[in-house]
Amino acid sequence: MKILMALAAGLLFGLGLSLAGMTQPAVVLGFLDVAGAWNPQLLFVMAGAVLTTAVGYRLVWRRSMPWLATGFALPRATRIDARLLGGAALFGIGWGIAGYCPGPALVALAGGIGSVGVLVAAMALGWWLAAQWQARTSNRLRG
Amino acid sequence: MHPWLLAVLGGVLVGLSAVLLMAMLGRIAGISGIASGVLAESDRAWRIAFVAGLLAAPLLLFAVRGDSGIGTPVVRWPWMAVAGLLVGLGTRLGSGCTSGHGVCGIARLSPRSLVATVVFVLFGMCTVYLVRHVLAGAGT
Secondary structure (H helix, E strand, O other): HHHHHHHHHHHHHHHHHHHHHHHHHHHHHHHHHOOOOOOOOHHHHHHHHHHHHHHHHHOOOOOOOOOOOOOOOOOOOOOOOOHHHHHHHHHHOOOOOOOOOHHHHHHHHHOOOOOHHHHHHHHHHHHHHHHHHHHHHHHHHHH | OOOHHHHHHHHHHHHHHHHHHHHHHHOOOOHHHHHHHHHOOOOHHHHHHHHHHHHHHHHHHHHHHHOOOOOOOOOOOHHHHHHHHHHHHHHHOOOHHHHHHHHHHHOOOOOOHHHHHHHHHHHHHHHHHHHHHHOOOOOE
């Protein structure tokens, strides 16, 4: 049941991104190109998604726990530190170069375009490298 | 339908997906977190299922209306590789991407997510500005 619900959520997410035009890098880059022919489309997607999520989360949190798990796994970090800012900056640069963030990149992978495969493989390598680096620095902190 | 209306509708579907995942599994719908966990963590089955759903979406759209919605890349593969690496490193170090910070985090009114979203949108805008309006013609 848990697997089925995760699959349904992934499908819904992918359909939303596709219908919204977010799997077209030209549309995404058009939003980031404020000095050119600016395309606000991404803003409409964000508005629809954030409002729906904000209302839906509050309805869901009236329950003491999710239907298929024992608790809500919410991020606990509250500090705005160099890692958050540096990570967001690197992500922004990569996003601006090609117009893909992780969701649309994975959805577009199904299109069978070779260079999208290259981007997703490089992204996975980036996740792995960052995880190695984080494990090493946290070990050093522990002494 | 006008692309902007479709954009709002698509956004609502993304939001419903996030709400479904929270209601059922108690999880944030952050793509970078879910997908990077496929490679590393132990709790993998639901993550693989979620990613499979993402991949199935354009195929379903293609079957229904003959258009997968997938656009053509605008840069060549070496730049796709550079972009992918930066997106991977950045989303892992920064603990989230457009979905985890931009949608779920802002919906939770998380100050961390709001700041991260402002930072990656600004850096994305600056990068596009450099590429299109400063280095234009220098060959990307």
